[in-house]
Amino acid sequence: MTNISELDSVRADLAARIAALDVRAPYARACELAPEVDAIRIIAHRNGFNPAVTVAHFLDFALARGEHGPLLHGWLSVLRDAVTSERQDLAACDAFAAACSVRIAH
Secondary structure, three states, rough: OOHHHHHHHHHHHHHHHHHHHHHHHHOOOHHHHHHHHHHHHHHHHHHHOHHHHHHOOOOOOOOHHHOOHHHHHHHHHHHHHHOOOOOOOOHHHHHHHHOOOOOHOO
């Protein structure tokens, strides 16, 4: 079982990774960002950050369909919110999935 201190450390690592992606997003190609998004998804999954896993899947889809540049800032903001969410249950995953579905539709 992961303790609170370890979860805070993981949360800080994920936040740093998301911030680094946000800096690179306006200039990088999707194929350059996708491996980092995948790494975030894997770390989130291993540590029970379930909404972040959900958002990372949607972000992968957005990258695959060609979203790039400044448009990714919004996606990374949602991912950051998912990482920092106090709730990690199915209802939280559903809420983040709904927010992502709205983004995908636009």
